Amino acid sequence: MNMEKIDHGNKQGGKVWGEIKKQQEAYLDDENKAILEEDLYKDEEDLEEKLQQYKKQFIEYDVDHSNDLDITDVKFMMEKLDQAKTHLEIKKMIAEVDTTKSGTITYREFLAMMLGPKSSVLRIILKFEEKAKLAANGVDRPKGPPPKKTFDDLP
Numbered sequence: 448m449n450m451e452k453i454d455h456g457n458k459q460g461g462k463v464w465g466e467i468k469k470q471q472e473a474y475l476d477d478e479n480k481a482i483l484e485e486d487l488y489k490d491e492e493d494l495e496e497k498l499q500q501y502k503k504q505f506i507e508y509d510v511d512h513s514n515d516l517d518i519t520d521v522k523f524m525m526e527k528l529d530q531a532k533t534h535l536e537i538k539k540m541i542a543e544v545d546t547t548k549s550g551t552i553t554y555r556e557f558l559a560m561m562l563g564p565k566s567s568v569l570r571i572i573l574k575f576e577e578k579a580k581l582a583a584n585g586v587d588r589p590k591g592p593p594p595k596k597t598f599d600d601l602p
Contacts, residue, residue, distance in 0.1 A: 457543045478554050488509060488562050501561050504573065516541075521569070528576050543567045551585045565587035581589055 479498040488494055488560055508524040509516060516524070518537055525532045530538070544552050544560045552560070552569075560570050 453502070471506060471512050472502075473513060475505065475554060482555075482558065491562055497562070498558070501558060502554075507555050515549070516557065517551045521552070522551075525572070528572060530572055540547050540567070540569050544569060571577075 461487060479495075479502060482488065482498060491497065505516070507510075507528075508520055510520050512516075516543065518534065521537050521541060521548050522532070524532075541550065541552055544556050546556055546559070547553065559565075560567055561573065580598065
């Protein structure tokens, strides 16, 4: 489903932007429901939670809200992750994931990249960024004050 792209020159487009955002959220929610009904990723743990997380990521990087990631969107994503790439490198990354040969990454292709067995450059970068965000938010860090140490604790 290709939706209308946002006209960034329209400074009065707040309502239009909100409507497009709602349409995109509804479309991706429908896609997630369809994926949950399919048996494609049945072995994946916490699939529903992961789908919501990937939906948020996809929306964040789909700058023009067209429900696919084109060269501009992927370039924005790489720059945001401090992994700036050349135009040719981005085209290669997209081609690695693009099964429909459209020159873009659809939401289904994005999910296949993130959940599927094949490892792509984009997947590795996004997984690394995901772990870095969790570490920055203190998910893996111990809670509370550090334990008190004495000289007896030294080797």
